[in-house]
Amino acid sequence: MTNTQNKTSRRSLLAERAAALGEETTLPGPDGPVVGWDTDGDQFDREEREALRRVAGLSTELEDVTEVEYRQLRLERVVLAGLWTEGTSLDAENSLRELAALAETAGSQVLDGLIQRRDKPDPATYVGSGKAQELRDIVIAEGADTVICDGELGPSQRRALEDVVKVKVIDRTALILDIFAQHAKSREGRAQVELAQLQYLLPRLRGWGDSMSRQAGGRVAGGEGIGSRGPGETKIELDRRRINTRIAKLRRDIRGMKSARDTKRSSRRAGNVPSVAIVGYTNAGKSSLLNRLTGAGVLVQNQLFATLDPTVRRAETSDGRTYTLADTVGFVRALPHQLVEAFRSTLEEAAEADVLLHVVDGSHPDPEGQISAVREVLADVDATDIPEVIAVNKADLADPETLAQLRRNHPHSVVVSARTGLGIPELLQALEDELPRPDLRVEVLLPYERGDLVSRIHSEGEVLAEQHTAEGTRVHAKVSQDLHGVLGEFAV
Incomplete structure (x- = not known):
């Protein structure tokens, strides 16, 4: 295959990334046509989020990567590099498509990408030396200012690859952290993102020569001699100490925020x-x-990691029982361990739930891979023993054969479309069936002035029979342990 054919193949591969982020259209709904995202209500955060979009051609990156120690990521024109170390070639291509979607979510323009078949990453430059030179040629030809690698790079690998390609090199972890930093809004979310960023940065501090040193001896640059000799502290040591101090403070703050979440x-x-x-x-x-x-009315955007701050809303079953629905941060393959640790208090919403509503993108090229990736993260927060209902979403865009395969592999699943309303009644019924029910039977005679207890039985319990008599309201119901104690004095 010629270089031109290779380039065309790579471009067609990356062009397919838009398929997973399909355009808004008019679709049939159960009560008439649904246009776009009208069912999502008022989203007042959307205008603020859109204002953060980056403008092409306004890069301020320095050409010489050795001029600074650490810069805030400004991704604009990028080239992707991935390794195919296991699985099929389709798995490697899907991973690169996902990296392209992540890069676009961060505000960059994806120009090209390449995949190398290797048993394991090169210890020096992640990709092999020959592939690194090919990557350098692509960067020059495309006019790129950033290379993104589909994996986590060691500090020495990143430096060595930067020396070859002569532009900024970041890895998948830094890219995801940058997206989180853009999207975090709440005080807790911002603290969690900053903690993850500092944990990632700490082993990657670096500097060059005397400009990074505060140690002195003899006649040093400023002319000092006597009084200046002795132990000092290098700039890297100073930065490392400051970062460790900041990490300790953020952990204390997050523990305090966690207690408030636990109280609620x-x-x-x-x-x-x-x-x-x-x-x-x-x-x-x-x-x-x-x-x-x-x-x-929660913010909905057709991009990765649009939601970082959990939202809790109240809902009711068809028989009047109240329950809560909590939206959580999305997962991804190889979710950086810094994020799992930093967002642990947020992920506990899942660990403490009575039921997990596991949403799967039925239109994705590899939905089974998504299910596996989510369950790996749930295992990290000890949420594997909780009853699970799988909602195969985007049924209006998915291949019917894929939907049928998912239903066969996961019998306890429901095919739905959040845009059109398809399958929503069946999903609600499946959730009702899994929600815990009161299990203590009581038969009480409540005076008419205790209508508050009748109301609690209806809202918190399951009424089996109810009769209005001259003495009061006679109720036969199933209730929880707490309510059973309150009703004890009225038992018959």
């Missing part, structure tokens, strides 16, 4: 309100589904 969660527990956590791969449609189920 325990208050819902005290009211015996069951909880459903919406989990799933990034851009699977979790926020759209939450808006469809509750009218929450």
